[in-house]
Amino acid sequence: MTSGLKPPEGATLPINLGLNDGTYAPQAVADMMVQLATRTGLRNYSEGTNRKLREAIAQKDGVAAENVFLHNGSGPILKMVVPFLVRREIKKSPVRIFKHLTVKRGYPLVTPRLTYSKVPKKGAQAGLTVHMVPLDPENGFTLDVAKIEEAVRRRDSFVYICSPNNPTGNVLISKQDVERLARAYPRSIFWIDEAYVQYIDEQEHDYVAPLAGQLPNVMVGRTFSFAYGMAGLRLGYLLADSELVNALNAQLTDYRVGTLHEELGIAALHDPDHLPDLRERCAKARSVLIQGFSRFEGVEMFASQTNFVLGRFTDGRTGAWLREELKKRGVLIKQFDAWGDENYDEYFRLTVGTPEENEFLVALAGEVLG
Secondary structure (H helix, E strand, O other), X not given: OOOOOOOOOOOOOOEEOOOOOHHHOOHHXXXXXHHHOOOOOOOOOOOOOOHHHHXXXXXXXXXXXXXXXXXXXXXXXXXXXXXXXXXXXXXXXXXXXXXXXXXXXXXXXXXXXXXXXXXXXXXXXXXXXXXXXXXXXXXXXXXXXXXXXXXXXXXXXXXXXXXXXXXXXXXXXXXXXXXXXHHHOOOOEEEEEOOOHHHOOOOOXXXXXXXXXXXXXXXXXXXXXXXXXXXXXXXXXXXXXXXXXXXXXXXXXXOOOOXXXXXXXXXXXXXXXXXXXXXXXXXXXXHHHHHHHHOOOOEEEOOOOOOEEEEEEXXXXXXXXXXXXXXXXXXXXXXXXXXXXXXXXXXXXXXXXXXXXXXHHHHHHHHHHO
């Protein structure tokens, strides 16, 4: 450390800043941990299909329990289900099979650029044509939905939209637009990743999730990792047509979500106080980081509705450089690696932490950027 700066009391280096640690877990989760901390609390198996948890999710998200597919994290769901869906759709048509084998356009992947990169990367590695729809920082990364429609009008496609988007932190598409597109283009699939949607009050943004129980070509991904503060549980779920859910369940064994995870998930969903408190804390934390970094010359910060904020250099410096400089001082931030024709060198992402951690990061950035 230099300039006498010290990490928050009790922290170990390197610090991985983030509002997804036990400090911010729902109170109902803490109470449930006490209930299970007995000699027999974990002795019995859960019900094989995790019906209780699926019913709790269904009630919360406006679908039926038969529309809920559970797995050990949203990442494994993406890795498993996206290839399954693309193969299924290609096999439906001899024309698609021919196009896939010749020009790789049997069932293209359509997604915004500067989004959760694992999806387009894996799609490209699997031999799919990946069509990237622009997100322009000059207009606040607003998604031009007409560009999505233009792509699916040309050919049936798998559309992946992370909303709120990682890493830009803004809502990309409305429930109304998803429903309109899904009904107009029934042979295209619309996967809306709502991993961060709980950071936004439902009174301010109409969640897409209920559409997954109404339209067979709409799927919605969710996770307990971020807003519910339980990344260590590895608990995610997909909302989708019951026929697809049954097909996915047939490929896996029962009991993949254990009793502890199931009960904690249910407790988190039933806690009425956690999300409102979290949203208030996140709003304050984002403000500290955005205002703190905006004062540095050559740095531009963007508004966010999630637990992270995106920044970029306008003077030729890179996110990789900033990450390395902060890492030397004990803090880890997110940089973005180039892939294919996509290059995001000037960007970096900061995940909000506790008030002490946020102030520490801004002060530390003063050493590097000031």
